[in-house]
Amino acid sequence: MSGSILVAYATRYGSTQEVAETMAATLRERGFEVDLQPAQDVKTLAGYQAIILGAPIFMSRWHKDARHFLTRHSIALATLPVAIFALGPTHADEKEFQEARQQLDTELAQFSWLTAYAVEIFGGKFDPAKFNIPYTLLPVLKNIPASDVRDWDAIRAWTSKLPAKLLWAPAYTGEVPSD
Known part of the structure:
Protein backbone atom coordinates (compact mmCIF):
# COMPACT_ATOMS: atom_id res chain seq x y z
CA MET A 1 0.00 0.00 0.00
CA SER A 2 2.97 2.33 0.52
CA GLY A 3 3.03 5.12 -2.03
CA SER A 4 -0.12 4.02 -3.80
CA ILE A 5 -3.25 5.77 -4.96
CA LEU A 6 -6.54 4.81 -3.34
CA VAL A 7 -9.62 4.70 -5.53
CA GLU A 18 -17.52 -0.22 -12.70
CA VAL A 19 -16.26 3.34 -13.21
CA ALA A 20 -13.87 3.04 -10.26
CA GLU A 21 -12.56 -0.25 -11.65
CA THR A 22 -11.90 1.45 -15.00
CA MET A 23 -10.08 4.28 -13.24
CA ALA A 24 -7.92 1.85 -11.29
CA ALA A 25 -7.08 -0.09 -14.45
CA THR A 26 -6.23 3.15 -16.30
CA LEU A 27 -3.81 4.19 -13.55
CA ARG A 28 -2.25 0.73 -13.36
CA GLU A 29 -1.68 0.78 -17.13
CA ARG A 30 0.35 3.94 -16.55
CA GLY A 31 2.51 2.25 -13.93
CA PHE A 32 0.87 3.43 -10.72
CA GLU A 33 0.19 1.23 -7.72
CA VAL A 34 -3.54 1.43 -7.07
CA ASP A 35 -5.75 0.13 -4.30
CA LEU A 36 -9.46 -0.13 -5.14
CA GLN A 37 -11.92 -0.35 -2.23
CA PRO A 38 -15.51 0.41 -1.33
CA ALA A 39 -15.43 3.65 0.69
CA GLN A 40 -17.18 2.01 3.64
CA ASP A 41 -14.40 -0.60 3.92
CA VAL A 42 -11.46 1.82 4.09
CA LYS A 43 -10.02 1.76 7.62
CA THR A 44 -7.00 4.05 7.22
CA LEU A 45 -5.40 6.32 4.63
CA ALA A 46 -1.88 5.78 5.94
CA GLY A 47 0.50 4.94 3.12
CA TYR A 48 -1.51 6.48 0.32
CA GLN A 49 -0.10 9.31 -1.77
CA ALA A 50 -3.43 10.41 -3.21
CA ILE A 51 -7.13 9.63 -2.94
CA ILE A 52 -9.79 9.40 -5.62
CA LEU A 53 -13.32 9.20 -4.21
CA GLY A 54 -16.43 8.62 -6.27
CA ALA A 55 -20.10 8.02 -5.69
CA PRO A 56 -23.41 8.44 -7.46
CA ILE A 57 -25.80 11.31 -7.01
CA PHE A 58 -29.16 9.67 -6.48
CA MET A 59 -32.39 11.47 -5.63
CA SER A 60 -30.40 14.75 -5.44
CA ARG A 61 -27.95 13.44 -2.83
CA TRP A 62 -24.39 12.19 -3.05
CA HIS A 63 -24.17 8.63 -1.71
CA LYS A 64 -23.99 8.53 2.11
CA ASP A 65 -20.93 6.25 2.11
CA ALA A 66 -18.92 8.95 0.32
CA ARG A 67 -20.06 11.60 2.80
CA HIS A 68 -19.22 9.28 5.72
CA PHE A 69 -15.80 8.56 4.18
CA LEU A 70 -15.00 12.28 4.12
CA THR A 71 -16.11 12.70 7.72
CA ARG A 72 -14.38 9.57 9.03
CA HIS A 73 -11.04 10.39 7.37
CA SER A 74 -11.15 14.19 7.60
CA ILE A 75 -7.83 14.57 9.43
CA ALA A 76 -5.87 12.54 6.88
CA LEU A 77 -7.77 13.94 3.89
CA ALA A 78 -6.91 17.49 4.94
CA THR A 79 -3.25 16.64 4.22
CA LEU A 80 -3.67 14.50 1.09
CA PRO A 81 -4.40 15.44 -2.50
CA VAL A 82 -7.94 14.35 -3.32
CA ALA A 83 -9.94 14.00 -6.52
CA ILE A 84 -13.72 13.63 -6.44
CA GLN A 102 -24.52 21.99 -8.42
CA GLN A 103 -25.74 19.12 -6.25
CA LEU A 104 -22.21 17.78 -5.83
CA ASP A 105 -20.83 21.26 -5.07
CA THR A 106 -23.53 21.68 -2.41
CA GLU A 107 -22.58 18.34 -0.84
CA LEU A 108 -18.84 19.14 -0.90
CA ALA A 109 -19.43 22.60 0.62
CA GLN A 110 -20.30 20.79 3.86
CA PHE A 111 -16.63 19.78 4.05
CA SER A 112 -15.02 23.22 4.06
CA TRP A 113 -11.65 21.76 5.08
CA LYS A 125 -26.55 4.50 -15.58
CA PHE A 126 -30.24 4.09 -14.81
CA ASP A 127 -31.76 0.62 -14.68
CA PRO A 128 -35.16 0.53 -12.96
CA ALA A 129 -35.08 -3.28 -13.09
CA LYS A 130 -32.35 -3.22 -10.41
CA PHE A 131 -34.30 -1.04 -8.00
CA ASN A 132 -35.42 -2.39 -4.67
CA ILE A 133 -37.91 -1.17 -2.08
CA PRO A 134 -38.78 1.67 -1.53
CA TYR A 135 -37.91 2.79 -5.07
CA THR A 136 -39.91 0.00 -6.69
CA LEU A 137 -42.99 1.54 -5.10
CA LEU A 138 -42.56 4.83 -7.00
CA PRO A 139 -44.56 4.54 -10.24
CA VAL A 140 -42.73 7.46 -11.85
CA LEU A 141 -39.42 5.56 -11.69
CA LYS A 142 -40.92 2.46 -13.31
CA ASN A 143 -41.90 4.45 -16.39
CA ILE A 144 -38.44 5.90 -17.07
CA PRO A 145 -36.54 3.86 -19.65
CA ALA A 146 -33.17 2.36 -18.80
CA SER A 147 -30.15 4.36 -19.93
CA ASP A 148 -26.38 4.35 -19.68
CA VAL A 149 -24.59 7.60 -20.55
CA ARG A 150 -21.23 6.79 -18.99
CA ASP A 151 -18.57 8.09 -21.38
CA TRP A 152 -15.73 5.61 -20.95
CA ASP A 153 -13.31 7.66 -23.07
CA ALA A 154 -13.95 10.76 -20.93
CA ILE A 155 -13.53 8.71 -17.75
CA ARG A 156 -10.19 7.32 -18.92
CA ALA A 157 -9.00 10.74 -20.13
CA TRP A 158 -9.86 12.43 -16.80
CA THR A 159 -8.20 9.62 -14.86
CA SER A 160 -5.05 9.83 -16.98
CA LYS A 161 -4.62 13.50 -16.00
CA LEU A 162 -5.04 12.90 -12.26
CA PRO A 163 -1.48 11.87 -11.31
CA ALA A 164 -0.10 15.21 -12.52
CA LYS A 165 -2.73 17.05 -10.47
CA LEU A 166 -2.55 14.89 -7.36
CA LEU A 167 0.96 13.60 -6.90
CA TRP A 168 2.56 16.99 -7.34
CA ALA A 169 -0.14 18.95 -5.54
CA PRO A 170 1.16 21.82 -3.39
CA ALA A 171 -0.61 20.62 -0.24
CA TYR A 172 0.96 17.16 -0.37
CA THR A 173 3.51 16.83 2.41
CA GLY A 174 4.13 13.10 2.31
CA GLU A 175 3.06 12.88 5.95
CA VAL A 176 -0.33 11.35 6.61
CA PRO A 177 -1.65 11.60 10.14
CA SER A 178 -3.35 8.56 11.61
CA ASP A 179 -7.08 8.71 11.39
Whole structure:
Protein backbone atom coordinates (compact mmCIF):
# COMPACT_ATOMS: atom_id res chain seq x y z
CA MET A 1 0.00 0.00 0.00
CA SER A 2 2.97 2.33 0.52
CA GLY A 3 3.03 5.12 -2.03
CA SER A 4 -0.12 4.02 -3.80
CA ILE A 5 -3.25 5.77 -4.96
CA LEU A 6 -6.54 4.81 -3.34
CA VAL A 7 -9.62 4.70 -5.53
CA ALA A 8 -12.53 4.54 -3.08
CA TYR A 9 -16.10 4.37 -4.26
CA ALA A 10 -19.64 4.15 -3.03
CA THR A 11 -22.24 2.49 -5.19
CA ARG A 12 -25.89 1.65 -5.00
CA TYR A 13 -26.32 -0.72 -7.95
CA GLY A 14 -22.75 -1.27 -9.19
CA SER A 15 -22.41 1.41 -11.85
CA THR A 16 -19.97 3.56 -9.86
CA GLN A 17 -17.94 0.49 -8.97
CA GLU A 18 -17.52 -0.22 -12.70
CA VAL A 19 -16.26 3.34 -13.21
CA ALA A 20 -13.87 3.04 -10.26
CA GLU A 21 -12.56 -0.25 -11.65
CA THR A 22 -11.90 1.45 -15.00
CA MET A 23 -10.08 4.28 -13.24
CA ALA A 24 -7.92 1.85 -11.29
CA ALA A 25 -7.08 -0.09 -14.45
CA THR A 26 -6.23 3.15 -16.30
CA LEU A 27 -3.81 4.19 -13.55
CA ARG A 28 -2.25 0.73 -13.36
CA GLU A 29 -1.68 0.78 -17.13
CA ARG A 30 0.35 3.94 -16.55
CA GLY A 31 2.51 2.25 -13.93
CA PHE A 32 0.87 3.43 -10.72
CA GLU A 33 0.19 1.23 -7.72
CA VAL A 34 -3.54 1.43 -7.07
CA ASP A 35 -5.75 0.13 -4.30
CA LEU A 36 -9.46 -0.13 -5.14
CA GLN A 37 -11.92 -0.35 -2.23
CA PRO A 38 -15.51 0.41 -1.33
CA ALA A 39 -15.43 3.65 0.69
CA GLN A 40 -17.18 2.01 3.64
CA ASP A 41 -14.40 -0.60 3.92
CA VAL A 42 -11.46 1.82 4.09
CA LYS A 43 -10.02 1.76 7.62
CA THR A 44 -7.00 4.05 7.22
CA LEU A 45 -5.40 6.32 4.63
CA ALA A 46 -1.88 5.78 5.94
CA GLY A 47 0.50 4.94 3.12
CA TYR A 48 -1.51 6.48 0.32
CA GLN A 49 -0.10 9.31 -1.77
CA ALA A 50 -3.43 10.41 -3.21
CA ILE A 51 -7.13 9.63 -2.94
CA ILE A 52 -9.79 9.40 -5.62
CA LEU A 53 -13.32 9.20 -4.21
CA GLY A 54 -16.43 8.62 -6.27
CA ALA A 55 -20.10 8.02 -5.69
CA PRO A 56 -23.41 8.44 -7.46
CA ILE A 57 -25.80 11.31 -7.01
CA PHE A 58 -29.16 9.67 -6.48
CA MET A 59 -32.39 11.47 -5.63
CA SER A 60 -30.40 14.75 -5.44
CA ARG A 61 -27.95 13.44 -2.83
CA TRP A 62 -24.39 12.19 -3.05
CA HIS A 63 -24.17 8.63 -1.71
CA LYS A 64 -23.99 8.53 2.11
CA ASP A 65 -20.93 6.25 2.11
CA ALA A 66 -18.92 8.95 0.32
CA ARG A 67 -20.06 11.60 2.80
CA HIS A 68 -19.22 9.28 5.72
CA PHE A 69 -15.80 8.56 4.18
CA LEU A 70 -15.00 12.28 4.12
CA THR A 71 -16.11 12.70 7.72
CA ARG A 72 -14.38 9.57 9.03
CA HIS A 73 -11.04 10.39 7.37
CA SER A 74 -11.15 14.19 7.60
CA ILE A 75 -7.83 14.57 9.43
CA ALA A 76 -5.87 12.54 6.88
CA LEU A 77 -7.77 13.94 3.89
CA ALA A 78 -6.91 17.49 4.94
CA THR A 79 -3.25 16.64 4.22
CA LEU A 80 -3.67 14.50 1.09
CA PRO A 81 -4.40 15.44 -2.50
CA VAL A 82 -7.94 14.35 -3.32
CA ALA A 83 -9.94 14.00 -6.52
CA ILE A 84 -13.72 13.63 -6.44
CA PHE A 85 -16.08 12.27 -9.06
CA ALA A 86 -19.79 11.62 -9.17
CA LEU A 87 -22.11 9.84 -11.53
CA GLY A 88 -25.36 11.64 -11.97
CA PRO A 89 -27.10 12.48 -15.19
CA THR A 90 -28.83 9.59 -16.88
CA HIS A 91 -29.33 11.49 -20.14
CA ALA A 92 -26.80 13.31 -22.29
CA ASP A 93 -28.41 16.64 -21.43
CA GLU A 94 -26.18 19.58 -20.50
CA LYS A 95 -28.78 20.94 -18.06
CA GLU A 96 -28.75 17.62 -16.15
CA PHE A 97 -24.95 17.76 -15.96
CA GLN A 98 -25.07 21.32 -14.60
CA GLU A 99 -27.68 20.36 -12.01
CA ALA A 100 -25.64 17.34 -10.93
CA ARG A 101 -22.54 19.53 -10.56
CA GLN A 102 -24.52 21.99 -8.42
CA GLN A 103 -25.74 19.12 -6.25
CA LEU A 104 -22.21 17.78 -5.83
CA ASP A 105 -20.83 21.26 -5.07
CA THR A 106 -23.53 21.68 -2.41
CA GLU A 107 -22.58 18.34 -0.84
CA LEU A 108 -18.84 19.14 -0.90
CA ALA A 109 -19.43 22.60 0.62
CA GLN A 110 -20.30 20.79 3.86
CA PHE A 111 -16.63 19.78 4.05
CA SER A 112 -15.02 23.22 4.06
CA TRP A 113 -11.65 21.76 5.08
CA LEU A 114 -11.48 19.63 1.91
CA THR A 115 -9.34 20.76 -1.00
CA ALA A 116 -10.27 18.75 -4.06
CA TYR A 117 -7.68 19.10 -6.82
CA ALA A 118 -10.07 17.70 -9.40
CA VAL A 119 -13.86 17.35 -9.37
CA GLU A 120 -15.83 15.81 -12.20
CA ILE A 121 -19.37 14.74 -13.06
CA PHE A 122 -19.83 11.77 -15.36
CA GLY A 123 -22.98 10.45 -16.89
CA GLY A 124 -24.58 7.62 -15.01
CA LYS A 125 -26.55 4.50 -15.58
CA PHE A 126 -30.24 4.09 -14.81
CA ASP A 127 -31.76 0.62 -14.68
CA PRO A 128 -35.16 0.53 -12.96
CA ALA A 129 -35.08 -3.28 -13.09
CA LYS A 130 -32.35 -3.22 -10.41
CA PHE A 131 -34.30 -1.04 -8.00
CA ASN A 132 -35.42 -2.39 -4.67
CA ILE A 133 -37.91 -1.17 -2.08
CA PRO A 134 -38.78 1.67 -1.53
CA TYR A 135 -37.91 2.79 -5.07
CA THR A 136 -39.91 0.00 -6.69
CA LEU A 137 -42.99 1.54 -5.10
CA LEU A 138 -42.56 4.83 -7.00
CA PRO A 139 -44.56 4.54 -10.24
CA VAL A 140 -42.73 7.46 -11.85
CA LEU A 141 -39.42 5.56 -11.69
CA LYS A 142 -40.92 2.46 -13.31
CA ASN A 143 -41.90 4.45 -16.39
CA ILE A 144 -38.44 5.90 -17.07
CA PRO A 145 -36.54 3.86 -19.65
CA ALA A 146 -33.17 2.36 -18.80
CA SER A 147 -30.15 4.36 -19.93
CA ASP A 148 -26.38 4.35 -19.68
CA VAL A 149 -24.59 7.60 -20.55
CA ARG A 150 -21.23 6.79 -18.99
CA ASP A 151 -18.57 8.09 -21.38
CA TRP A 152 -15.73 5.61 -20.95
CA ASP A 153 -13.31 7.66 -23.07
CA ALA A 154 -13.95 10.76 -20.93
CA ILE A 155 -13.53 8.71 -17.75
CA ARG A 156 -10.19 7.32 -18.92
CA ALA A 157 -9.00 10.74 -20.13
CA TRP A 158 -9.86 12.43 -16.80
CA THR A 159 -8.20 9.62 -14.86
CA SER A 160 -5.05 9.83 -16.98
CA LYS A 161 -4.62 13.50 -16.00
CA LEU A 162 -5.04 12.90 -12.26
CA PRO A 163 -1.48 11.87 -11.31
CA ALA A 164 -0.10 15.21 -12.52
CA LYS A 165 -2.73 17.05 -10.47
CA LEU A 166 -2.55 14.89 -7.36
CA LEU A 167 0.96 13.60 -6.90
CA TRP A 168 2.56 16.99 -7.34
CA ALA A 169 -0.14 18.95 -5.54
CA PRO A 170 1.16 21.82 -3.39
CA ALA A 171 -0.61 20.62 -0.24
CA TYR A 172 0.96 17.16 -0.37
CA THR A 173 3.51 16.83 2.41
CA GLY A 174 4.13 13.10 2.31
CA GLU A 175 3.06 12.88 5.95
CA VAL A 176 -0.33 11.35 6.61
CA PRO A 177 -1.65 11.60 10.14
CA SER A 178 -3.35 8.56 11.61
CA ASP A 179 -7.08 8.71 11.39
